[in-house]
Amino acid sequence: MSAARLSGPAPCPLSDEVARYYGARAGEYDVTAGYTDSCGESRRAPIRARFQDALRGFDVLEVACGTGYWTAVIAVAARSVVAVDRDPVMAAAARQRLSAAANVRCVVADAYSLDGISGPFNAAFAHWWWSHVPRSRLRPFLTALHARLRPGAFVLLADQLPYVSQARRRDDEGNLLEKRTLRNGAVFEIVKNFPTEPDIVLGLRGMAHTVRYREFPDKGLWTANYFAR
Numbered sequence: 001m002s003a004a005r006l007s008g009p010a011p012c013p014l015s016d017e018v019a020r021y022y023g024a025r026a027g028e029y030d031v032t033a034g035y036t037d038s039c040g041e042s043r044r045a046p047i048r049a050r051f052q053d054a055l056r057g058f059d060v061l062e063v064a065c066g067t068g069y070w071t072a073v074i075a076v077a078a079r080s081v082v083a084v085d086r087d088p089v090m091a092a093a094a095r096q097r098l099s100a101a102a103n104v105r106c107v108v109a110d111a112y113s114l115d116g117i118s119g120p121f122n123a124a125f126a127h128w129w130w131s132h133v134p135r136s137r138l139r140p141f142l143t144a145l146h147a148r149l150r151p152g153a154f155v156l157l158a159d160q161l162p163y164v165s166q167a168r169r170r171d172d173e174g175n176l177l178e179k180r181t182l183r184n185g186a187v188f189e190i191v192k193n194f195p196t197e198p199d200i201v202l203g204l205r206g207m208a209h210t211v212r213y214r215e216f217p218d219k220g221l222w223t224a225n226y227f228a229r
Contacts, residue, residue: 014134014175014191015112019086021180021188026067026089028183035069047158047219051125052077054156054225058123061148063111068094070127075101084109084117112141119148124155124228130200131159131193135173138203146207146228153228155208161220162194200224 025032034040051070056077065071065083071094075081081104085091088108095106109117111129124145133141149155167179178192195203197213204211208226215222 012112012134012137014171014177015137017188018132018190021190022066023087023089024186024188025180025182026087026093029067029090029093030069032183033069035067043219047216047221048073050223051156051158054154055123055125058154059121060123060125061114061117061119061121061145063114063124063126063145064129064132065094065106066090066128068097068106070125071104071106072097072101074125075104078123079103081105082107082117082121084111084114086110112137112144114144114148117148120150120153121148122150122153124149124153125157127158128160130157130195132191133193134175134191135193142204142207149228151228154225155228156223156225157200158221158223160194161215161217161222163220168192197224 022029030036051074055074058078059080060074060078060082062071062074062081062083065085067090068083071081071083075098083094083098083104083106085094085106085108091106091108098104098106107117109115145155165178169177171177175191176193177189180188180190182188200213201211204226207229209229211224211226213222213224
């Protein structure tokens with residue numbers, strides 16, 4: 001085992017399960033996430049426009065890009081986007097989706113270390129990611145992210161508001177764990193936390209200023225943006 005591996009982040013079964021789940025879901029993700037639904041596209045139009053306006057002209061580091069749906073959205077306005085995902089299948093899907101976008105690069109990288117991602121970037125973006133970060137790994141994730149950002153970089157986060165599910169429990173750390181079943185019947189139990197505005201502000205303490213939080217109940221979405229210290 002290499003010295004680099006020994007000095008890296010400790011393994012986290014909760015994070016690994018999230019990665020396994022999305023790797024297994026990659027082939028059906030766009031359909032089950034509603035990204036192939038024309039009605040859903042109409043409903044998302046205001047959010048797409050909001051994200052484009054927020055990130056216009058920036059060099060953006062996108063974390064956990066998945067199949068690249070939101071990468072394609074922000075790439076319309078950003079000067080450049082480096083989109084990372086831990087799963088090679090997801091990253092390949094994003095690369096294919098963005099094959100015609102000269103300002104986008106899709107890279108396989110772990111959000112908790114961002115090894116191989118140099119920067120510095122003047123903006124960052126993550127959609128549906130904070131909720132999957134175990135409480136004990138939030139600070140390490142933010143530390144790795146901010147290490148790739150310029151001081152004063154603009155950060156835009158978006159995630160889901162609480163929704164009803166009967167298949168949840170809390171672990172000893174306080175994480176909310178949710179059972180997810182894929183179309184082939186495979187069952188996973190993944191982290192699905194629902195941070196409140198105070199949770200987000202506390203999580204960013206000492207790392208951010210001018211934190212602005214907003215909820216969009218009709219979209220089931222919250223956003224938070226801030227400037228990195």
